[in-house]
Amino acid sequence: MDSEVKLSVLFTAEQIAAAVKRLAAEIRRDYLDKNPVLIAVLKGSFVFLADLVRELNFPLNIEFAQLSSYGHGKESAGNIKVVKDIQGDIRGRHVLVVEDIIDTGLTADFFLKHLKQKQPASLKLCSLTDKPSRTQVEINIDYLGLTVPDKFIVGYGIDWDERFRYLPDICAIEDEA
Ligand code: IMP
Numbered sequence: 001m002d003s004e005v006k007l008s009v010l011f012t013a014e015q016i017a018a019a020v021k022r023l024a025a026e027i028r029r030d031y032l033d034k035n036p037v038l039i040a041v042l043k044g045s046f047v048f049l050a051d052l053v054r055e056l057n058f059p060l061n062i063e064f065a066q067l068s069s070y071g072h073g074k075e076s077a078g079n080i081k082v083v084k085d086i087q088g089d090i091r092g093r094h095v096l097v098v099e100d101i102i103d104t105g106l107t108a109d110f111f112l113k114h115l116k117q118k119q120p121a122s123l124k125l126c127s128l129t130d131k132p133s134r135t136q137v138e139i140n141i142d143y144l145g146l147t148v149p150d151k152f153i154v155g156y157g158i159d160w161d162e163r164f165r166y167l168p169d170i171c172a173i174e175d176e177a
C-alpha cells in the first residue's frame, strides 16, 4: 500500500509551479520565434511537459520518446535503449529535450547523442530536477528547475516502480517499511 511508504515533501506544488514559470520565461525568451520541437522523455516528464507548454503558450511542436534505463527498483540498469523513438523529422529544427530528472546523466547523454545524429539545427536540454551528488557523466542542463539531494524522489509524474506519479508535490522516499 502507498500509505505504508514514508514520504517527506521536498518541493510543494507551489514551489514546483514557481520553478516551471521561471523555466518557461527563460525558454520563451530563447525560442519565441523558433517554432521549436519539445521532446519529452516518457514517462516521468508528462506532468512537467503539460504544465510547461501551457506557460510557454507560443507555437511549438511536441514529440515523445521512451527510453529504458531502469529495470525495477531504484538503480539504473545501465543498459539504455530507445524503446519508442520520435515520429517527426527534426532535421534543421530547434530541439529542446524535456526531462524529469538527471541522476547519473547516462540516460540524457545517450539520448542527446541519439538525437544529434538526426541533425537538428540546435539541441538543448531542460530538466525539472537534477541530482548532482550522483553525476557520472557531466551533462550541461541548459534549463534547470530544481536541485534535489541524494534521495530517491517521487511525485509530479515521477515514479518509483510506477507508483506515486499522482502526487502533486515532489517527495523523497524516507522509509519503505
Ligand atoms: P540517469 O540515467 O541515472 O540520469 O537516470 C535518469 C532516469 O532515471 C530519470 O529520467 C528517471 O526516469 C530515473 N530516475 C533517476 N533518479 C530517480 C529518482 O530519484 N526518482 C525516480 N526516478 C529516477
Ligand code: MG
Pocket (backbone or CB within 6 Å): 041, 042, 043, 044, 045, 099, 100, 101
Ligand atoms: Mg526519465
